Amino acid sequence: RAATILAGARSPVIISGGGVVMADGVDAARRLAEHLSCPVVTSYLHNDAFPASHELACGPLGYQGSKAAMRLLAKADVVLALGSRLGPFGTLPQYGLEYWPASAQVIQVDTDARTLGLVKPIALGIRGDARLAAEALLAGLQGSGPAPARDETRLTEIAAEKTAWATELAGLATPSQTGRISPRAALTELARALPADAVVSTDIGNVCSTANSYLAFDEPRSFLAAMSWGNCGYAFPAAIGAKVARPDRPAIAYVGEGAWGMSLTETMTCVREQIPVVAIVFDNQQWGAEKRNQLDFFDGRAVATNLENPDFAAVARAMGAEGTLVEEVDQIGDALRAAIASNRPTVLTLRLNQELADPFRRDAFKPTPTRLLEKYRSLSG
Incomplete structure (x- = not known):
């Protein structure tokens, strides 16, 4: 049939x-x-x-x-x-x-x-x-x-x-400045520099989720993501597991700095066990997904979403890993290629501006949100 x-x-x-x-x-x-x-x-x-x-x-x-x-x-x-x-x-x-x-x-x-x-x-x-x-x-x-x-x-x-x-997507990246890299420009440069055999894991969050527009693979079993559960801190441990399972393939984690705070201690595991994973930390000084929701739903106001971060590259070096701070968009590709070639645990911190993509659900915090799934229709206002 x-x-x-x-x-x-x-x-x-x-x-x-x-x-x-x-x-x-x-x-x-x-x-x-x-x-x-x-x-x-x-x-x-x-x-x-x-x-x-x-x-x-x-x-x-x-x-x-x-x-x-x-x-x-x-x-x-x-x-x-x-x-x-x-x-x-x-x-x-x-x-x-x-x-x-x-x-x-x-x-x-x-x-x-x-x-x-x-x-x-x-x-x-x-x-x-x-x-x-x-x-x-x-x-x-x-x-x-x-x-x-x-x-x-x-x-x-x-x-x-x-x-x-492709033409529309290429035009979405805003101009970058030193220490203020456009998130979409960063994602574009990373996608260009990724080896064809790379395994990429992405965390939950505004920038990491925007990577969905840019990540393209020709080989299966190349992409690991937090999925609908949205567990923050997923990407780095997932990349470690991928590298242990397939040591012949580069393993790269995309992580927002908020999620990085939940998993960065595993850098010591990578150093101790000699697991050469590359973590790319998007440092935009904020909980991006939460702030994006609040700005939309609370008339431009945001509460408890700003982050004052340490130098994560320096923290990585203190743990015995490689650590590089990237503040220019044209340095991203070379930094990623060098990290992979080093065959060492490496943390690349990308300093981004605070530009944010759309919220996951624009209507979710409205007094009468749209119930798009039948099983929740009875809860509509």
Whole structure:
């Protein structure tokens, strides 16, 4: 039945989620997408669930995700969610875009039957392994008739949306000054300098979450993130674990200075056990996510969100690690490359300005917030 729905689709879109990575199913998802000539978007914080350089790859959904992914998903008449729970942060409106296609037929594949149809209505739920499901769907489509020709019109549309978003994203970074680096400029330079085989972990927070716009991977098992639970202090321990598991791959943690205060003591673990993880600490002297909420919801006022930080690079050196303070945007790439080449535990502190991205939910603190999930509708004012 799922193959029949896909065969009749005019504008199908595949959402490739974490279940695809865990099932070693990225190649199966790629072959299915190529058969359908359909765009592939990745679920929230699973930017490694489809090769970013592929012509059908459109980037991630969710907070600070890809507008190309969102616009193409909004036009879908059939959505195949492979290995995704379709969690709230990956399906709620972003940038003012209501991009979830309410009238589309949704086929959801997940190993946990409890997630099927939990967040979004579905036409068909399949409890199963994402790779096996993708392979079975492709076999079903191939067995139903000759392979369709490449849809050049669709491919042109995909390329145009990706180009438009890349151009818009490049223009979002504001000018940087010494000791006042634009967060988006910093994220751009880091993305350019990341090795292709790097494993990146991101913490929760305003700057780290904005990295969703910039992090792109061609290899699976390359991205670790705090997900919807939002546990502050996650990124550095996650990177340590990744480096121990795969010592052949560079491991890099993106951490806000607030979260860094919860995990910096593990620098001593890295020194003692000779684990060469690189921590990139975004020092903007504030709890950014909390301040952004307060400024929006409390008429420009903020309480208990400013931070007076020590020199984290000097603290790292006192612990026996390498520590570098970066205050110029054009030094970021070289600093990251040098940190990786040193094969030593390294803390790079980037001095940022206090520019902040959107809050996670603009409406959440209103007297009558919009209840976007059915299970909370009874709580609406």
